[in-house]
Amino acid sequence: MNRTLQDAPPIAAVDGTSLETLNAMAPEALFSWALRVYGERAGILTSFQDTGCVMIDMMSRAAPGVRVITIDPLRLPEETYRHMDAVEARYDITVERFQPNPADLARMVAQHGEFLFFDSKPKQEHCCGVRKVEPNLRALASLDVWFTGLRRDQSSARKATQRAQWVERGGRPILKVAPLVDWSATEIREYTSRHEVPVHPLYAQGYTSLGCVICTTPTLPHESARAGRWRWFNHLEGDAKECGIHIGGSGI
Ligand code: SF4
Numbered sequence: 001m002n003r004t005l006q007d008a009p010p011i012a013a014v015d016g017t018s019l020e021t022l023n024a025m026a027p028e029a030l031f032s033w034a035l036r037v038y039g040e041r042a043g044i045l046t047s048f049q050d051t052g053c054v055m056i057d058m059m060s061r062a063a064p065g066v067r068v069i070t071i072d073p074l075r076l077p078e079e080t081y082r083h084m085d086a087v088e089a090r091y092d093i094t095v096e097r098f099q100p101n102p103a104d105l106a107r108m109v110a111q112h113g114e115f116l117f118f119d120s121k122p123k124q125e126h127c128c129g130v131r132k133v134e135p136n137l138r139a140l141a142s143l144d145v146w147f148t149g150l151r152r153d154q155s156s157a158r159k160a161t162q163r164a165q166w167v168e169r170g171g172r173p174i175l176k177v178a179p180l181v182d183w184s185a186t187e188i189r190e191y192t193s194r195h196e197v198p199v200h201p202l203y204a205q206g207y208t209s210l211g212c213v214i215c216t217t218p219t220l221p222h223e224s225a226r227a228g229r230w231r232w233f234n235h236l237e238g239d240a241k242e243c244g245i246h247i248g249g250s251g252i
Contacts, residue, residue: 009166010173013037014144022164027055027179028062030164034145034177035063042145043067043096045136048083048200049210050188051149051180057197058179060091066147069096069139073131074105075212083200090198098135105130117215121233124215131212140169150178153185154209154225185225 012018015037025033034042044059044066046052059066070084088095108116108130117124140146150161167176180188185208192199200210206218208225217228227234 013175019164019166022175022177023162025163028058030177030179031055031059031063031066031147034147035066038145040067041143042147043069043139043143044147045069045071045139046149047071047210048080048087049149050192050197050199050203051151051183053087053197053199054188054191055147055149055179056087056091056093057191057195060093067096067143068093069098071132071135071139072097072099073128073135073212074099075131075214077202077210077213079201080210083198086198096139098139100131100135104134115214117230118232121236124230124233137170140174143174145175145177148176148178150181151183151185151188152181156224 013022017033017037022030022033044052044055046055046068047070056068059068084095087093108126112119112123112126117127146167150158152159152161161178161181163179163181164175164177166173168174191197200207202210207216207228208219208223209228210216211229215230217231219225219228
């Protein structure tokens with residue numbers, strides 16, 4: 001019988017470091033370890049929300065040279081593009097920007113229009129698939145260690161996130177690491193203030209999660225961080241506030 005990744009996830013990283021050890025490591029130590037062991041096969045994927053910028057700041061102190069990658073769906077607010085430029089200048093880094101495949105994008109818009117995400121959840125997922133998930137898979141194909149800014153307090157769907165876990169993407173295992181998984185929004189704010197980390201300007205306008213224009217809106221104080229995503233799907237349950245990058249193919 002053929003074994004699948006679900007049957008046999010790796011038991012350790014290539015240097016023998018176990019998941020248990022990685023889950024106990026401090027964020028800075030994780031960046032140093034990844035750069036030493038995996039070099040250019042380790043990278044931070046970020047949409048330049050505050051947790052991502054804290055990771056970049058930590059990396060710049062502990063392990064300068066870790067790649068910084070973003071998925072640019074070509075529908076980000078102008079503020080996000082300007083913020084990216086500011087982060088590049090502050091840390092003297094070049095962010096690798098993965099964008100949608102032009103032919104796939106043109107076909108989708110020709111078939112469904114630019115605003116298909118209003119029509120139905122499947123069409124929104126199709127849009128996210130073309131603009132975000134496919135470029136994300138392309139980015140991940142260049143990585144063995146994927147640093148992400150996921151935190152448990154961002155939504156109910158993220159409560160069980162591990163600091164380090166093997167996930168399957170493109171038919172192979174990738175080590176997905178969320179160094180700040182157990183930090184609170186307050187701790188993130190304190191860090192950005194203490195270290196003068198560039199903060200996305202839209203937070204000052206009530207945004208608690210940052211994504212594409214139209215699909216992302218500000219939130220009220222009693223709402224979860226991702227409640228501002230796709231508000232016209234508020235009646236749906238489960239992963240309705242996820243775009244597909246962090247669901248599916250995980251948890252091997
Ligand atoms: S967030 Fe909206 S515009 Fe952006 S890729 Fe998803 S559906 Fe498309």
